[in-house]
Amino acid sequence: MADxxxxxxxxxxxxxxxQKLPGVGAKSASRMAYHLLQHDRAAARQLALALSQASExxxxxxxxxxxxxQGICSTCADPQRDRSLLCVVxxxxxxxxxxxxxxxxxxxxxxxxxxxxxxxxxxxxIGIERLLQRLASxxxxxVQELVVATSFTAEGEATAHxxxxxxxGRGLRITRLSRGVPIGSELEFVDLGxxxxxxxxxR
Amino acid sequence: MADxxxxxxxxxxxxxxxQKLPGVGAKSASRMAYHLLQHDRAAARQLALALSQASExxxxxxxxxxxxxQGICSTCADPQRDRSLLCVVxxxxxxxxxxxxxxxxxxxxxxxxxxxxxxxxxxxxIGIERLLQRLASxxxxxVQELVVATSFTAEGEATAHxxxxxxxGRGLRITRLSRGVPIGSELEFVDLGxxxxxxxxxR
Numbered sequence: 109m110a111d112x113x114x115x116x117x118x119x120x121x122x123x124x125x126x127q128k129l130p131g132v133g134a135k136s137a138s139r140m141a142y143h144l145l146q147h148d149r150a151a152a153r154q155l156a157l158a159l160s161q162a163s164e165x166x167x168x169x170x171x172x173x174x175x176x177x178q179g180i181c182s183t184c185a186d187p188q189r190d191r192s193l194l195c196v197v198x199x200x201x202x203x204x205x206x207x208x209x210x211x212x213x214x215x216x217x218x219x220x221x222x223x224x225x226x227x228x229x230x231x232x233x234i235g236i237e238r239l240l241q242r243l244a245s246x247x248x249x250x251v252q253e254l255v256v257a258t259s260f261t262a263e264g265e266a267t268a269h270x271x272x273x274x275x276x277g278r279g280l281r282i283t284r285l286s287r288g289v290p291i292g293s294e295l296e297f298v299d300l301g302x303x304x305x306x307x308x309x310x311r
Numbered sequence: 312m313a314d315x316x317x318x319x320x321x322x323x324x325x326x327x328x329x330q331k332l333p334g335v336g337a338k339s340a341s342r343m344a345y346h347l348l349q350h351d352r353a354a355a356r357q358l359a360l361a362l363s364q365a366s367e368x369x370x371x372x373x374x375x376x377x378x379x380x381q382g383i384c385s386t387c388a389d390p391q392r393d394r395s396l397l398c399v400v401x402x403x404x405x406x407x408x409x410x411x412x413x414x415x416x417x418x419x420x421x422x423x424x425x426x427x428x429x430x431x432x433x434x435x436x437i438g439i440e441r442l443l444q445r446l447a448s449x450x451x452x453x454v455q456e457l458v459v460a461t462s463f464t465a466e467g468e469a470t471a472h473x474x475x476x477x478x479x480g481r482g483l484r485i486t487r488l489s490r491g492v493p494i495g496s497e498l499e500f501v502d503l504g505x506x507x508x509x510x511x512x513x514r
Contacts, residue, residue: 118361118368119378125361128354129329130346131339138404143333144362145369145378146423151331152366158328159359162321162344163352175322175348201341220349 119145171247173235174200174218183207183216190214191250196239196271197257198222198264206257214255217242222263223270231270240274253281260287322348374450376438377403377421386410386419393417394453399442399474400460401425401467409460417458420445425466426473434473443477456484463490 119141126137144152168174169181176182183189193214197203203216221234231237242248256271258264272282288306289298322344329340347355371377372384379385386392396417400406406419424437434440445451459474461467475485491509492501 118365118380122358122361122365125354125358128347128351128358129343131342136334139334140332141365142378142403142423144331145365148331149366151328152362155328155331156359156362156366158321158325159347159355159362162325162348163355163359165321166348175345177321200345201338220345 169218171242172216172218173220173238174203174216188213191247192252193255194243194248194251194253195255195257198259198267202257202259212255214253219258219267222258222261223267224263225266234267236267236271236274239271243275243278243280251280253283255283255285257285372421374445375419375421376423376441377406377419391416394450395455396458397446397451397454397456398458398460401462401470405460405462415458417456422461422470425461425464426470427466428469437470439470439474439477442474446478446481446483454483456486458486458488460488 122141122144123134123137126132126140127134129137132140144155165177166175167177167179169176169184170179171184172181174181174183178185190213193212194217195203195206195212195214196217196219197206198219198221200218200220203218206212206216217235217239219235219239221229223229223231223234243251243254254271254275256268258267258271268284275282287302287309289295289302295303325344325347326337326340329335329343330337332340335343347358368380369378370380370382372379372387373382374387375384377384377386381388393416396415397420398406398409398415398417399420399422400409401422401424403421403423406421409415409419420438420442422438422442424432426432426434426437446454446457457474457478459471461470461474471487478485490505490512492498492505498506
């Protein structure tokens with residue numbers, strides 16, 4: 109776009125770089141660039157610094173594979189955690205949601221992805237192999253139950269299925285979160301698949 | 312969110328910094344941060360560099376006020392341009408759209424904003440004063456027609472009205488782009504206000 113104008117390299121470079129962010133197209137990128145230059149150069153400089161520092165400092169936790177600045181993240185290093193429980197989640201955001209409930213005191217394993225055959229993402233592209241290594245390692249020996257908390261989407265279910273298949277016959281208890289009607293929702297507005305599952309799993 | 316987890320400072324700092332981008336909330340910011348760290352650290356470093364360089368190098372053109380790395384942007388400096396025509400636009404993106412038509416050979420003035428009383432943006436917050444200075448300067452003496460190409464929204468119309476009022480009686484021809492039915496559109500799908508204007512301005 110801006111090349112029709114005074115095609116300043118620094119501005120075009122910024123617009124192109126912003127388009128590498130997920131969900132940001134050419135129009136949003138222009139809007140962001142102009143906003144930062146016009147109204148908030150301090151934010152631009154702060155974002156530049158945050159990007160550099162995060163790229164440099166963030167590594168994967170050796171145990172659970174989430175992002176951390178340490179070798180082992182604070183959750184994995186916490187001696188109060190129940191080492192017999194391991195909850196498998198897709199993303200750090202899912203892990204955060206689980207943590208906020210306050211009911212789970214075990215450890216985590218973060219896949220950082222889910223199977224998606226349509227996008228060419230197979231078992232080797234996500235953390236399933238590292239999960240097997242974790243369970244085989246000395247830190248994994250204590251695990252008795254694996255709570256597979258991947259999403260209830262086709263991809264999340266496929267991921268859970270593959271994990272279940274790979275770990276069959278190892279004497280591990282493998283569970284899923286229960287499916288059902290969300291608390292606070294009226295049945296009328298709940299999708300039919302959920303109601304059918306809630307009926308089948310009634311108790 | 313991430314503070315329930317291994318609240319790594321570099322990751323949280325990045326998520327907070329991304330939220331300064333227009334249209335980016337907490338969820339999108341997390342998604343962007345995780346995406347960059349997981350899949351594209353090169354893009355993160357490139358964006359950091361682009362932000363630093365743009366913040367440092369981009370200034371306002373002394374004549375038209377758009378962003379440029381030079382003192383005077385290449386459009387204003389172009390001797391082929393018709394200096395009797397000055398087109399007033401809200402943003403560099405609007406300027407680019409006008410340029411792409413290929414029919415305009417005059418100069419521009421970029422307001423970098425529009426009046427928005429509801430958001431507390433008055434005439435002094437946008438470039439109207441600089442526009443008056445431009446017209447009063449030696450470079451502005453040649454201007455005979457001011458094409459006010461602000462948007463056909465309430466705010467763009469208000470901006471055009473204020474500019475018209477301020478420049479009344481100076482012997483300048485002040486015009487607006489014509490309003491009407493967009494080319495290629497079926498009348499059925501054009502909004503009624505546009506059809507009414509197109510009828511009133513029929514020729």
